[in-house]
Amino acid sequence: MIANINEISIDRLLGETQKLAGQGYRFVTTSCTDLGDGKLDVLYHFDKDAELQNLRIKADRGDEVPSISKIYLCAVLIENEMSELFGLKVAGMAIDYGGHMLLAPEALKTPQAKITIEQRGAK
Amino acid sequence: MNSGVQNKMNTKTTIPFGPQHPVLPEPLNLKLVLEDEKIVEAIPAIGYVHRGLEKLAEVKDFHQNVFLVERICGICSAQHAMAYCQGIETLMNIEIPDRAKYLRVIFAELHRIHSHLLWLGLFADAFGFESLFMQCWRDREKVMDIMEATTGARVVISINAVGGVKRDVSSEHLAEIVTICDTVNEDMKKMEGAFLNDYTVRHRTEGVGYLTKDQAYSLGAVGPMARACGVAQDLRTKGYAAYGKLGFQPAVEQTGDCWGRTSVRIKEVYESCRLIKTAIATLPAGDIAVPVKGNPNGETIERVEQPRGEVLYYIKGNGTKNLDRLRVRTPTFANIPTLLVMLPGSQLADVPVLLLTIDPCISCTER
Numbered sequence: 001m002i003a004n005i006n007e008i009s010i011d012r013l014l015g016e017t018q019k020l021a022g023q024g025y026r027f028v029t030t031s032c033t034d035l036g037d038g039k040l041d042v043l044y045h046f047d048k049d050a051e052l053q054n055l056r057i058k059a060d061r062g063d064e065v066p067s068i069s070k071i072y073l074c075a076v077l078i079e080n081e082m083s084e085l086f087g088l089k090v091a092g093m094a095i096d097y098g099g100h101m102l103l104a105p106e107a108l109k110t111p112q113a114k115i116t117i118e119q120r121g122a123k
Numbered sequence: 124m125n126s127g128v129q130n131k132m133n134t135k136t137t138i139p140f141g142p143q144h145p146v147l148p149e150p151l152n153l154k155l156v157l158e159d160e161k162i163v164e165a166i167p168a169i170g171y172v173h174r175g176l177e178k179l180a181e182v183k184d185f186h187q188n189v190f191l192v193e194r195i196c197g198i199c200s201a202q203h204a205m206a207y208c209q210g211i212e213t214l215m216n217i218e219i220p221d222r223a224k225y226l227r228v229i230f231a232e233l234h235r236i237h238s239h240l241l242w243l244g245l246f247a248d249a250f251g252f253e254s255l256f257m258q259c260w261r262d263r264e265k266v267m268d269i270m271e272a273t274t275g276a277r278v279v280i281s282i283n284a285v286g287g288v289k290r291d292v293s294s295e296h297l298a299e300i301v302t303i304c305d306t307v308n309e310d311m312k313k314m315e316g317a318f319l320n321d322y323t324v325r326h327r328t329e330g331v332g333y334l335t336k337d338q339a340y341s342l343g344a345v346g347p348m349a350r351a352c353g354v355a356q357d358l359r360t361k362g363y364a365a366y367g368k369l370g371f372q373p374a375v376e377q378t379g380d381c382w383g384r385t386s387v388r389i390k391e392v393y394e395s396c397r398l399i400k401t402a403i404a405t406l407p408a409g410d411i412a413v414p415v416k417g418n419p420n421g422e423t424i425e426r427v428e429q430p431r432g433e434v435l436y437y438i439k440g441n442g443t444k445n446l447d448r449l450r451v452r453t454p455t456f457a458n459i460p461t462l463l464v465m466l467p468g469s470q471l472a473d474v475p476v477l478l479l480t481i482d483p484c485i486s487c488t489e490r
Contacts, residue, residue: 001213001214001421001422001423002422002423002424026340026341026343027343028343028433028435028452028457029435029452029456029457031424031437031448031450031452032450033439033447033448033450043437045424045435045437047356050356050358050360050361052424052426054424072341072343073341073342073460073463074341074342074343074457074460076460077456077459077460078452078456095166097168100170101168101169101170102169102170102173102489103170103173104170111175111178112175112177112178
């Protein structure tokens with residue numbers, strides 16, 4: 001139901017983001033969803049004249065995703081949040097809060113990630 | 124001057140601003156690096172009130188989530204529920220009655236007025252103008268009183284529901300809302316002079332926290348923060364709910380400083396009063412809700428203009444009563460990065476006033 005979604009591979013993320021920045025798009029945010037099979041779905045939302053353009057990547061939990069904060073500095077907060085709450089590895093963030101932007105040191109790691117009862121028992 | 128004294132004068136000092144500070148209603152920490160009284164670097168830090176509400180939304184059913192999203196932020200509760208309900212209605216192909224759309228606008232704009240009056244009062248208090256603070260909050264009480272009279276609550280009014288609104292408003296109460304809008308409008312004209320023209324107040328706001336139009340846009344600023352820099356973005360121009368029928372025009376300034384942000388919010392109070400009165404004058408008769416059957420399926424994005432700016436809801440349903448994902452990006456989350464640019468170069472004494480002009484709502488930001 002979402003219009004203007006461009007599904008891309010991780011290695012095209014920086015190029016496509018740069019292209020949107022060149023076209024005058026404003027970075028809005030990202031929406032990360034744990035698909036439950038070790039995969040994360042990440043939607044990057046951009047706005048121009050109140051119309052959204054979206055980039056979608058699918059990442060395995062161990063994959064490293066490049067930070068877009070060198071193109072859009074404002075992405076730094078949401079990238080830190082995805083890293084903390086979902087365990088998404090984001091490489092090259094302009095400011096790295098070291099996993100404690102939202103979470104206290106004693107908090108459960110990656111609380112938004114889907115976790116099986118077996119995995120929770122092993123922790 | 125000997126070299127020892129010279130070295131001491133060039134030493135950088137790092138001081139924490141917050142998380143507890145008289146000017147902050149909610150906890151936010153700024154790590155400020157200073158050379159004398161001038162800020163050379165600022166790093167914002169949050170994480171004091173994270174509640175995991177997005178995770179909680181996955182175990183509540185989609186009707187219960189209306190109550191949950193209203194509690195992301197009290198001051199913007201009507202608009203949070205409005206955005207969420209509009210998103211679910213899109214997923215379920217529900218067309219709500221026109222009267223419900225108008226009532227949603229009336230309550231959303233009452234919320235905007237009371238939020239801006241709250242901010243104007245806090246702002247006046249930040250630069251030490253206490254009588255102005257009390258004048259703002261006296262008018263805010265009138266708005267909260269009518270919300271209590273019409274919905275039963277002063278802040279978290281819980282008027283929105285999936286499929287429409289929960290309560291109708293009587294003609295007597297509608298007339299009372301019009302009277303309150305007229306009073307607020309008249310009082311704001313008197314207070315506007317103090318906020319925008321007073322000699323000492325202008326010294327605290329003019330040229331402070333300056334942001335160019337390009338910086339505001341590239342840093343993703345939203346709401347009055349962006350509009351004070353000449354970026355005329357306001358989602359109400361998209362015409363959601365009944366805004367398309369009320370002739371809305373966004374308030375814009377070009378100065379990009381604290382004065383501009385104050386001016387935009389004052390103009391928005393006038394515009395909200397006008398929108399409410401127009402909505403009441405043209406309020407259609409009829410039902411206020413439609414029955415809701417089934418469960419949401421698929422994904423959608425919904426955006427609404429809150430008092431602090433654009434809020435984004437990403438909602439993913441799976442055909443059951445529970446959602447796969449509810450993601451909320453609030454306006455303060457978008458406005459915090461502007462501090463990375465606005466604070467360096469500013470004086471330490473200007474930090475409270477400058478910080479307040481982003482109208483920080485930290486509970487919103489951390490969810």
